[in-house]
Amino acid sequence: MDWDKLRIFHAVAAAGSLTAAGETLHLSQSAVSRQIRALEDSLTATLFHRHARGLILTEQGQFLFEATIAMSKRLDAASARIRDSDxxxxxxxxxxxxxxxxxxxxxxxxxxxxxxxxxxxxxxxxxxxxxxxxxxxxxxxxxxxxxxxxxxxxxxxxSVKMRLYATQDYIDEYGAPENLVGLKGHRLICQSTKSAQVAASSGFVQHLMTYEPRLSLTVNNYFGVLQAVLSGLGVGVLPDYVIEDFPNLVRVVQDAESNEVxxxxxxxxxxxxxxxxxxxxxxxxxxxxxxxxxxxxxxx
The missing domain is CATH 3.40.190.10 (Periplasmic binding protein-like II)
Incomplete structure (x- = not known):
């Protein structure tokens, strides 16, 4: 199989357009089209469905594109190893x-x-x-x-553990929960248990919810949780590594924490x-x- 034709096919499949692939490869649209037709003839297979909005891979084209993706990644790895010899x-x-x-x-x-x-x-x-x-x-x-x-x-x-934190300003205004039962008087800010996360974090949040906090705010990542806590919105579930960079956060309910991550x-x-x-x-x-x-x- 001609490597040059495969390179052109990969560019066309990635771009979904002969024109866009030609611009990337610095070839004319007609030159790209001829190479694709030649590759299809050599394989006796149709690789693209052609329509007004561009090109869509056929089933055979998708198989070939997956192969060229793997080839490209392997070539990148080889290139990286060569560069790293310096x-x-x-x-x-x-x-x-x-x-x-x-x-x-x-x-x-x-x-x-x-x-x-x-x-x-x-x-x-x-x-x-x-x-x-x-x-x-x-x-x-x-x-x-x-x-x-x-x-x-x-x-x-x-190792990381999830713990409960609030700002000193929040504590001065609303007080700090002394134990998990005390969460009923506070808004709990945490990562949503439906979001992709480690089991220890999700399990800790589920355990906290059994104490029925007054209100809750769920976010799909810890950066959002942190911003809500820093704004004084409530008590947040955060990884313990945030403490050094945000010294205005205070840990509350000292014995509440997740398993090690x-x-x-x-x-x-x-x-x-x-x-x-x-x-x-x-x-x-x-x-x-x-x-x-x-x-x-x-x-x-």
């Missing part, structure tokens, strides 16, 4: 983690990484769904549970020698060590 840390590193951890803990600390490696470009992908690292949907992941995918290098970073860093085995991943791994490890030390100093 001593310098530069280029793009695609990092995936949850919205809460990425926005509340990781992003505020990235200046430390950029100060050390100014030529490194971080593509931070924040979402609750688990991306496929072996298929190169991302280079490295920070996840709230141990990854189950094969061919991954895993490193446990720390392990936090793992993971990346594909094939990127073991990656200088970019090593730099990111060391940065995260150093930041967590510093985070723990500051918390210990505060307790002391």
């Amino acid at each position: 001593d310098e840390v530069f280029g793009e590193l695609r990092v995936t983690t949850t919205i809460g951890f990425g926005s509340l803990w990781l992003a505020p600390r990235l200046p430390h990484l950029y100060n050390k490696y100014p030529d490194l470009k971080i593509n931070l992908m924040l979402e609750e769904s688990v991306l496929d690292l072996p298929m190169r949907e991302a280079d490295v992941a920070i996840r709230m549970k141990e990854p189950s995918q094969a061919d991954l290098i895993r490193k446990r970073l720390m 392990p936090v793992y860093l993971a990346y594909p085995e094939e990127l073991r020698q990656s200088k970019r991943i090593a730099a990111f791994r060391d940065f995260v490890t150093e930041e967590i060590f510093a985070h723990r030390k500051r918390l210990q100093d505060d307790r002391a």
Whole structure:
């Protein structure tokens, strides 16, 4: 099968248009069309349904497109390994983690990484769904549970617990619940149990709801929960790592907390020698060590 024709087919399938693919490939529309027809002739199959709004993949075309996607990711992995054979840390590193951890803990600390490696470009992908690292949907992941995918290098970073917090201004005005029964007099702000999240967090919220708080506000991520708590709206369920960066938050109901949530860093085995991943791994490890030390100093 002609690699050049496959490259052109992949561009057309991704763009859904001969014209758009031609612009990406710097080819005329007629040249792209001829290559697609030649590929269809060689396969004796129709790859696209043609209509006024553009092109739609046929069933055979979809099979081929999935194959070219896999090929493209493998080529990206090979390219990354070649680039990482250099001593310098530069280029793009695609990092995936949850919205809460990425926005509340990781992003505020990235200046430390950029100060050390100014030529490194971080593509931070924040979402609750688990991306496929072996298929190169991302280079490295920070996840709230141990990854189950094969061919991954895993490193446990720390543990997180969900606890109850409110601002000092809120406590001064409305008081703090002394125990879980006292939640009946307060608005509980938490992540929706219908949102994608770890079982420990969902279970903790479900337990809190049995105490029938006066009102509740549910959000689909912890960043939204935090903003509502900071505005003085009520008592919020938040991960304990937010305390250092938001010292105006006060923990309430000291004995109420979720089970431990392990936090793992993971990346594909094939990127073991990656200088970019090593730099990111060391940065995260150093930041967590510093985070723990500051918390210990505060307790002391």
